[in-house]
Amino acid sequence: MESAPLYRQLAQHYLHAIETGVLKPGDRVPSVRTLMELHGVSLSTALQACRQMESDGLLEARPRSGYFVRHRRHKPLAPIEEPVATLPDPAQYVGIHERISAITARGHQQPVAVNFAGACGAPALYPAQGLRNAAARALRLHPQLFGSAADSGGHPAFRAVLARNALLSRITVAPEDILVTHGCTEALNLALRAVAQPGDVIAVESPTYYGLLQILESLGMRALEIPSSPQTGISLEALELAAQTYDNIRAVVVVPNLQNPLGSIMPDANKAQLVAWCDARAIALIEDDCFSALAEGDAPLAALKAWDRSGGVIHCASLHKILAPGMRLGWIAAGKWQARVEMLKYSQSRPNELLAQMAAAEFMGSGAFERHLRRLREQLRSQRAQVAQAIAAEFPAGTRASNPNGGLHLWVELPGSVPSEAVFDQAMAAGIRVVPGVMFSNSNRFDHFLRLNCGTPFTLEIERALRTLAAVVARLADKP
Amino acid sequence: MESAPLYRQLAQHYLHAIETGVLKPGDRVPSVRTLMELHGVSLSTALQACRQMESDGLLEARPRSGYFVRHRRHKPLAPIEEPVATLPDPAQYVGIHERISAITARGHQQPVAVNFAGACGAPALYPAQGLRNAAARALRLHPQLFGSAADSGGHPAFRAVLARNALLSRITVAPEDILVTHGCTEALNLALRAVAQPGDVIAVESPTYYGLLQILESLGMRALEIPSSPQTGISLEALELAAQTYDNIRAVVVVPNLQNPLGSIMPDANKAQLVAWCDARAIALIEDDCFSALAEGDAPLAALKAWDRSGGVIHCASLHKILAPGMRLGWIAAGKWQARVEMLKYSQSRPNELLAQMAAAEFMGSGAFERHLRRLREQLRSQRAQVAQAIAAEFPAGTRASNPNGGLHLWVELPGSVPSEAVFDQAMAAGIRVVPGVMFSNSNRFDHFLRLNCGTPFTLEIERALRTLAAVVARLADKP
Incomplete structure (x- = not known):
C-alpha cells in the first residue's frame, strides 16, 4: 500500500495546526506561493491541498485574498462514549423484524428528497x-x-x-x-x-x-x-x-x-x-x-x-x-x-x-479497481468530514458522533434522549430519510441515536437537509 | 392458442396409421406428390411432414425410392403402471441430502461425453x-x-x-x-x-x-x-x-x-x-x-x-x-x-x-418468445420420441417408460429390479450420466428407475450412448 499523496500530507499538516489552535478561525493560511517555498512542493500540489481543505470545510477562499480558516459555530463533536462491559440483555428476538419492517415500510411510503438511510454510496461514486x-x-x-x-x-x-x-x-x-x-x-x-x-x-x-x-x-x-x-x-x-x-x-x-x-x-x-x-x-x-x-x-x-x-x-x-x-x-x-x-x-x-x-x-x-477505491475512500472521507462539520455546527449542544477511519456512515448520539423514531417520522414529513437507532438493537439502548449515510456528495441540498434535521432534533430535545 | 400447423396434422395422421398397423414396417408411404394431391397441401407442407416423421424415427428415406416405415425391433414401450393409493411411508427425511449429495458428487468427479442428467435442454434449444x-x-x-x-x-x-x-x-x-x-x-x-x-x-x-x-x-x-x-x-x-x-x-x-x-x-x-x-x-x-x-x-x-x-x-x-x-x-x-x-x-x-x-x-x-416456445416444444417432442424409440429398440424386455405430453424427461422403469445406482456407476464409467431413481424418494420405491433428459438433439452419439446404457441394464438384469 502506497503512503498518502503529497497534497494529503500537506493538508494533514495544516489540519493539525487548526485542531491544535496554532491556526485560529479567521487566520489567513500561507499563500500558495509560500506553501510551495515552505514545503518544497509544486504549484499543483499546493493548490490541491488548499482545495481539499476547502472542500472539507476547513478553509474558505476569499477572492483576491487567499484562504482563511473557517469559523466553526460549535466545538468539534464529542465522540461516542465507550460502553460499559456489563452483562448483555437476556437473549431475545421477538418482534425485532416487525419493528424493522414497520419502520422500513413507513420509510418507503413516500419518495424523499434527501436520503441519509442508504446502505451504500450515491451511484456517481461507483464505476x-x-x-x-x-x-x-x-x-x-x-x-x-x-x-x-x-x-x-x-x-x-x-x-x-x-x-x-x-x-x-x-x-x-x-x-x-x-x-x-x-x-x-x-x-x-x-x-x-x-x-x-x-x-x-x-x-x-x-x-x-x-x-x-x-x-x-x-x-x-x-x-x-x-x-x-x-x-x-x-x-x-x-x-x-x-x-x-x-x-x-x-x-x-x-x-x-x-x-x-x-x-x-x-x-x-x-x-x-x-x-x-x-x-x-x-x-x-x-x-x-x-x-x-x-x-x-x-x-x-x-x-x-x-x-x-x-x-x-x-x-x-x-x-x-x-x-x-x-x-x-x-x-x-x-x-x-x-x-x-x-x-x-x-x-x-x-x-x-x-x-x-x-x-x-x-x-x-x-x-x-485500485484507482476507483482510492477515489472512493477520498470522496467518502471528504463527505463524512462535511456532514460531521454540519452536525457540529447545527445540532443542539450535547450531540455526539462517531469519527470512523473510513466508510459510509456516521453514528450520531442525540442529546437529552431525543427519541430517534420521532426524529425519523418528522424528518420523513420533511422529505428526509434517516435510520433511527431503534433499528440497531432489540433493546432500547440506542433509541436516541441516528445512523447517517454520508455516501452522497455534499451539496447545498444536503446542507439544508442537515439543518432541517437539526431543527427537528432541537424541537424534540426541548420537549419536557 | 393456435392449433397445430398443417404439416404436424398430416404427420399425426400417418403416425396414427403406423400405430394402428394400417401401415406396417417396410411399407412405402405415399410419395410427396401423392400426399399433395390426397390432402390438398403444398409441396413444402408435404415435405415438412415427411421430414418430421423421418426425424422422429418413424420413416426412413431411401434414395430415389421415397419414404418407408421403419422397422422397430421391439413393441412400443409399456407405460409406467399406476401406483396403489396406499398409505405413505411414515414421514422421514434423515440422510436424503447425503444420498443426493454423494451421487451428485460422484456424477461430477469426471466429465462425461453424454449427459442425460441435465435439468434443462441443450444450449442450442434456447434463444x-x-x-x-x-x-x-x-x-x-x-x-x-x-x-x-x-x-x-x-x-x-x-x-x-x-x-x-x-x-x-x-x-x-x-x-x-x-x-x-x-x-x-x-x-x-x-x-x-x-x-x-x-x-x-x-x-x-x-x-x-x-x-x-x-x-x-x-x-x-x-x-x-x-x-x-x-x-x-x-x-x-x-x-x-x-x-x-x-x-x-x-x-x-x-x-x-x-x-x-x-x-x-x-x-x-x-x-x-x-x-x-x-x-x-x-x-x-x-x-x-x-x-x-x-x-x-x-x-x-x-x-x-x-x-x-x-x-x-x-x-x-x-x-x-x-x-x-x-x-x-x-x-x-x-x-x-x-x-x-x-x-x-x-x-x-x-x-x-x-x-x-x-x-x-x-x-x-x-x-x-411464443415462436421460441413453439420451436422448443416441437424439438423436445421429436427428441423424446427418438429417445423412447431407442429405449424400445435397445433396452431389455420389460422396460417401461412414461409418455409425457411435453417436457424434457422420460421416466424409465428397468426390468427385474435392476438397481439404478449400479446403472449410474457403470454408465459413469462409460462416460454417460443419468439420474438414478433412488434420488426421487426417501424410500426405496424407485430404486429401479432412471430419469433421462431428452433435451439434447438426437445424434449418433446419443443413439450410441443409449445402446451402451441398454447393455449396462441388460448385464445387471441378467445377474441373479
Whole structure:
C-alpha cells in the first residue's frame, strides 16, 4: 500500500495546526506561493491541498485574498462514549423484524428528497460505466452465456481475483474454496444455517446492523447483544462475561472492520484474541467484512480469518458497498463448514449466474479497481468530514458522533434522549430519510441515536437537509 | 392458442396409421406428390411432414425410392403402471441430502461425453443470442445500471410481462404481487419458510424432484410422500388417507403440469379438487409450475392458483427450463403469505439485480418468445420420441417408460429390479450420466428407475450412448 499523496500530507499538516489552535478561525493560511517555498512542493500540489481543505470545510477562499480558516459555530463533536462491559440483555428476538419492517415500510411510503438511510454510496461514486463496458465485452465474447446454467460455486476468473484480493486482508484461500453468493446477505444466511439451528443463541455486536437482527429472527435464532466500543469493536470482556452466563452461544457474528453502525475497527490484538477465544470454545466465528476496502490508512486491514488455524472462521463479504451496488455479488469462505455451506447454497438458490461475475472479474483484475477505491475512500472521507462539520455546527449542544477511519456512515448520539423514531417520522414529513437507532438493537439502548449515510456528495441540498434535521432534533430535545 | 400447423396434422395422421398397423414396417408411404394431391397441401407442407416423421424415427428415406416405415425391433414401450393409493411411508427425511449429495458428487468427479442428467435442454434449444442482444441494449440504455441497488421486488417491466403471461395459466395477479426470486429454487425455499417450521410435515408427490427433498431436509422439514400417477399426478385418495393418519400436514407441494420426473399433468377436475381440499383444511398449497410452457396441446395448462379464492395457493415458477438456463430468474405469487415471503426474501438475499430481468422482459414482451416456445416444444417432442424409440429398440424386455405430453424427461422403469445406482456407476464409467431413481424418494420405491433428459438433439452419439446404457441394464438384469 502506497503512503498518502503529497497534497494529503500537506493538508494533514495544516489540519493539525487548526485542531491544535496554532491556526485560529479567521487566520489567513500561507499563500500558495509560500506553501510551495515552505514545503518544497509544486504549484499543483499546493493548490490541491488548499482545495481539499476547502472542500472539507476547513478553509474558505476569499477572492483576491487567499484562504482563511473557517469559523466553526460549535466545538468539534464529542465522540461516542465507550460502553460499559456489563452483562448483555437476556437473549431475545421477538418482534425485532416487525419493528424493522414497520419502520422500513413507513420509510418507503413516500419518495424523499434527501436520503441519509442508504446502505451504500450515491451511484456517481461507483464505476458503473466501466462495469457496463466489461459486461458488454463478456456478452460479445460469450454470446451463448444465457443458454446454459452455471454448474459450480462461481466463475473461475472471479474466484481467482477474489482469492488474490483476499491476500490483502492476509487471508490465504484457494479460488475453489470461495463460494459466490447473492450478496453478503445470502452469505450470512448460509453461514448461520451451517453452524446453528433455530433456537440457538448467537452473539452479536451492540449496536449491530439491523439486517443481521432480521436474518436471525427469520431463522428463529436468538441474538445476544454484546456491548461494543466505537473505537475497538466488540468488547471481549463483555463477551467473556456473557459466555460465563450463557453456555449455549453457538456463534459470534462481528464486523471487524468499519463496523456498521459504529465504524469501529478492531485492533489486530483483539482480532487475534477473538479468534483464539472462539476456537478454544468451539464457537463458530462469522465475520462480515464488507467495508474494509473503505478504510483509510497506509495498510489494508486484516480480516479475522487471517488468524484462523482450525477452519473455525467463516469469512463473508461482498462488492455491494465498494464496487457495484447494482450487482448482487457476495462470497463466503467457510473453512471447515464449506461442504455444508455449498449444500445449503445449492439447495437455497443454486449457483449464481455468470455475467456479473465475469464483468466484476475483469474490472477487479485491472488497475482501475485500485484507482476507483482510492477515489472512493477520498470522496467518502471528504463527505463524512462535511456532514460531521454540519452536525457540529447545527445540532443542539450535547450531540455526539462517531469519527470512523473510513466508510459510509456516521453514528450520531442525540442529546437529552431525543427519541430517534420521532426524529425519523418528522424528518420523513420533511422529505428526509434517516435510520433511527431503534433499528440497531432489540433493546432500547440506542433509541436516541441516528445512523447517517454520508455516501452522497455534499451539496447545498444536503446542507439544508442537515439543518432541517437539526431543527427537528432541537424541537424534540426541548420537549419536557 | 393456435392449433397445430398443417404439416404436424398430416404427420399425426400417418403416425396414427403406423400405430394402428394400417401401415406396417417396410411399407412405402405415399410419395410427396401423392400426399399433395390426397390432402390438398403444398409441396413444402408435404415435405415438412415427411421430414418430421423421418426425424422422429418413424420413416426412413431411401434414395430415389421415397419414404418407408421403419422397422422397430421391439413393441412400443409399456407405460409406467399406476401406483396403489396406499398409505405413505411414515414421514422421514434423515440422510436424503447425503444420498443426493454423494451421487451428485460422484456424477461430477469426471466429465462425461453424454449427459442425460441435465435439468434443462441443450444450449442450442434456447434463444441465447436474442437474450444477449436484449441485455446489450439494456446496458446501452442504462449505463448506470450497476451503480445503484434495486430496491423493490422486481423490475416493473418484467413483473408486468409475468403478470400478462400468468393470464395464460388462468391466474389473475397484479404485477406488484409477483416477487422476483433467484430461480424457482429460492421461490420454493421462501414458500416453505413462510408457511412451515422445522419439524413440520410437508406432503409431496412420490416420486418427486430430488431438489425438493433436499430443500425440505435443509430446512429441517419432513417429507410425507404421496403416491402419484404417471398420468394424473398426485393421488387425491392417497392424500386423503394420509391426512386421516397424519394430522400435522402443514403444506402440500406439487408440480401440477409435467411433473418431475413423471411428466404427469393433473386434470382440471383434480386441480380444482386439490385446491378446495387444502383450503378446507387450512393446509398451504405450493405449486412448482416451471414446465407448463413445455406442454403440447391446443390450450395452455391452467395453474393450481387459477382455482385459488382464499389466497392459500403459492405459485412458484421460473424461466430456467423454458427460456434461459443461464439466468437465475424465478418468481413467486404467495397470496395471503405475500408480506411474509417479501420479508423472508429481503432477509435471505435482498432484491435480484435488474439486468437479466430487463433482458427477459424485452424478449418475453415480443413475438419471439411464443415462436421460441413453439420451436422448443416441437424439438423436445421429436427428441423424446427418438429417445423412447431407442429405449424400445435397445433396452431389455420389460422396460417401461412414461409418455409425457411435453417436457424434457422420460421416466424409465428397468426390468427385474435392476438397481439404478449400479446403472449410474457403470454408465459413469462409460462416460454417460443419468439420474438414478433412488434420488426421487426417501424410500426405496424407485430404486429401479432412471430419469433421462431428452433435451439434447438426437445424434449418433446419443443413439450410441443409449445402446451402451441398454447393455449396462441388460448385464445387471441378467445377474441373479
